Amino acid sequence: MKIPILKMEDILIVTIQSELTDREIEELSHDILDMINKVGAEGLIIDITALKVVDSFMARSLNAIANAATLLGSETVVVGIQPAVALTLVELGLRISWGVKTALNLEKGLEILRKKKDK
Amino acid sequence: MDEQTIEVRRDIDVILARNVGRKMANEIGFGELDQTRITTAISELARNIVIHANRGKVVIREIQKGDRRGIEVVCTDDGPGIEDIEAALRDGYTTAGGLGIGMTGAKRLMDEFHVESVVGVGTTVIVKKWLR
Amino acid sequence: MAGEKRVAEELVTLFEESEKELMDLWVRKVNQLRVMKGLSPEERDREFKNIYRASLKAFRDGDYSEVERYANKIAKRGALEGISVDEILLSFLKLRDVRMRKIFIRYQGDLPRLLDALDYFEKVSNRMFSIVVSAIIREREEIIQEQQCAMLELSTPVLQLWDEALVLPLIGVIDSERAARIVEELLGKIVETGASVVVMDMTGVPVIDTAVANHILKTVQAAKLLGAETIITGISPANAQTIVTLGIDLSMIHTRRTLREGIKLMYEMLGLEFKKRGEQ
Numbered sequence: 104m105k106i107p108i109l110k111m112e113d114i115l116i117v118t119i120q121s122e123l124t125d126r127e128i129e130e131l132s133h134d135i136l137d138m139i140n141k142v143g144a145e146g147l148i149i150d151i152t153a154l155k156v157v158d159s160f161m162a163r164s165l166n167a168i169a170n171a172a173t174l175l176g177s178e179t180v181v182v183g184i185q186p187a188v189a190l191t192l193v194e195l196g197l198r199i200s201w202g203v204k205t206a207l208n209l210e211k212g213l214e215i216l217r218k219k220k221d222k
Numbered sequence: 223m224d225e226q227t228i229e230v231r232r233d234i235d236v237i238l239a240r241n242v243g244r245k246m247a248n249e250i251g252f253g254e255l256d257q258t259r260i261t262t263a264i265s266e267l268a269r270n271i272v273i274h275a276n277r278g279k280v281v282i283r284e285i286q287k288g289d290r291r292g293i294e295v296v297c298t299d300d301g302p303g304i305e306d307i308e309a310a311l312r313d314g315y316t317t318a319g320g321l322g323i324g325m326t327g328a329k330r331l332m333d334e335f336h337v338e339s340v341v342g343v344g345t346t347v348i349v350k351k352w353l354r
Numbered sequence: 355m356a357g358e359k360r361v362a363e364e365l366v367t368l369f370e371e372s373e374k375e376l377m378d379l380w381v382r383k384v385n386q387l388r389v390m391k392g393l394s395p396e397e398r399d400r401e402f403k404n405i406y407r408a409s410l411k412a413f414r415d416g417d418y419s420e421v422e423r424y425a426n427k428i429a430k431r432g433a434l435e436g437i438s439v440d441e442i443l444l445s446f447l448k449l450r451d452v453r454m455r456k457i458f459i460r461y462q463g464d465l466p467r468l469l470d471a472l473d474y475f476e477k478v479s480n481r482m483f484s485i486v487v488s489a490i491i492r493e494r495e496e497i498i499q500e501q502q503c504a505m506l507e508l509s510t511p512v513l514q515l516w517d518e519a520l521v522l523p524l525i526g527v528i529d530s531e532r533a534a535r536i537v538e539e540l541l542g543k544i545v546e547t548g549a550s551v552v553v554m555d556m557t558g559v560p561v562i563d564t565a566v567a568n569h570i571l572k573t574v575q576a577a578k579l580l581g582a583e584t585i586i587t588g589i590s591p592a593n594a595q596t597i598v599t600l601g602i603d604l605s606m607i608h609t610r611r612t613l614r615e616g617i618k619l620m621y622e623m624l625g626l627e628f629k630k631r632g633e634q
Contacts, residue, residue: 122237122240122241124232124233124234124236124237125233125236125269125272126233155244155258155261156240156244156258156261156262156265157262158262158265158266158269158327159266159323159324159327160265160269182581184579184580185258186255186538186541186542186544186545186576186580187254187255187257187258188258188579189541189576189577189579189580190255190258190537190538190541190572190576191255191258191259191262191331192576192579193572193575193576193579194259194330194331194572195262195266195323195327195330195331196323196326196327196330197323197327205578205579205580205581206581207544207545207548207550207580207581207582208548211548211550211581255538
């Protein structure tokens with residue numbers, strides 16, 4: 104199933120609705136970066152509210168997307184991480200540099216990107 | 223007591239394994255946070271099977287010791303085996319695909335961790351978590 | 355040992371025969387001390403009689419189980435009804451005095467038998483005394499432990515200080531279990547209130563060990579994943595030293611010396627500023 108990428112002004116919004124296989128995550132990364140490149144988006148929001156598990160692969164993938172997006176000039180905010188998921192991620196002991204910003208929900212994610220733009 | 227076996231070959235089986243794990247953890251009585259820890263650990267271990275071996279399986283069962291109840295996850299694969307287990311459990315160790323976090327992560331999230339591996343034959347990882 | 359058995363029998367007979375006399379004397383002496391007033395006279399008589407008989411069992415065949423049972427009961431009651439340790443111990447010692455006198459009277463003029471009787475009497479009495487003291491101490495320890503548990507269970511309040519700002523005043527000893535609970539509670543509250551800044555005040559935390567420090571670090575990281583920054587305040591110099599020695603990296607954490615400074619930083623982070631009315 105293709106995951107839709109919405110465009111709102113110069114911000115892309117991706118809402119992950121269900122658990123993704125590794126291959127689907129890779130496809131999604133590809134699609135997002137393609138889209139950023141195509142429309143010249145300045146911001147990217149990935150909403151993972153629906154995810155009850157974020158394992159190291161998913162976390163690395165999100166991080167990789169964020170890093171690549173930054174290189175393409177688009178700041179990334181991951182929103183909607185569940186509290187249990189957040190704590191588990193920390194306990195997992197990922198020692199990756201989070202190139203990715205996080206926010207509680209879509210609204211706050213948009214706020215962060217807008218503030219950035221105003222500066 | 224309940225027991226379920228999930229054959230693991232492809233990445234979709236990882237999702238299947240963790241869904242079964244979450245359901246069982248929930249039935250045993252684990253709270254939301256522990257369910258997430260258990261499911262994440264299963265995800266890490268099941269993915270290791272997909273990446274390092276052709277096939278393997280994940281067995282999830284309810285366990286009991288005295289009056290303590292818990293969950294046990296046994297992951298077996300026919301992969302190349304691990305030559306240096308200690309090194310594999312060190313942070314940042316990686317062989318394929320940059321996923322060295324798998325085993326150490328699972329170990330951190332669970333209460334008990336046990337690994338056996340024979341080079342050329344395969345690897346078995348057993349993790350447990352007890353209800354508090 | 356056969357000699358001791360004979361002495362034991364003699365003493366038990368002596369205490370049985372003179373039960374009425376010794377009980378009366380004991381009660382009178384205790385009354386003179388003006389202790390055990392918490393008990394009604396009937397209650398006191400009943401309890402004293404029970405103790406008297408339980409101790410006979412100990413004298414007869416070295417079976418202290420009854421004594422232990424009574425000691426526990428009395429320790430528990432004492433703790434419940436405000437009977438002081440002094441009162442309980444003095445009462446027990448009075449029984450010992452009363453009986454000892456009886457022994458002196460019984461064996462006066464026969465020094466070898468008096469010494470044998472005292473040897474045995476002292477042995478059993480001392481043991482009983484130590485059982486009573488242990489029971490009292492155990493009871494007090496239990497109470498202290500219960501109180502500590504109760505204190506630990508005082509859920510740490512997570513206060514909403516402003517829109518999007520939480521304050522978490524940590525007080526008391528933090529063990530892993532409590533730390534785990536605090537983390538969960540805080541994360542839940544962040545989601546509930548949409549907080550973007552959390553001030554964690556450690557002024558009331560006496561000791562920070564590795565486990566606590568790691569929990570704090572975990573909390574900060576998890577809060578960040580939920581979009582909230584954490585400011586830690588009130589780390590004592592000793593605790594600061596511990597953290598440094600433990601090699602825990604606090605570089606990603608905002609710290610301020612006092613809660614006041616922390617709250618100032620919090621308002622800055624929220625983009626607010628304090629001003630006196632009329633000030634430009």
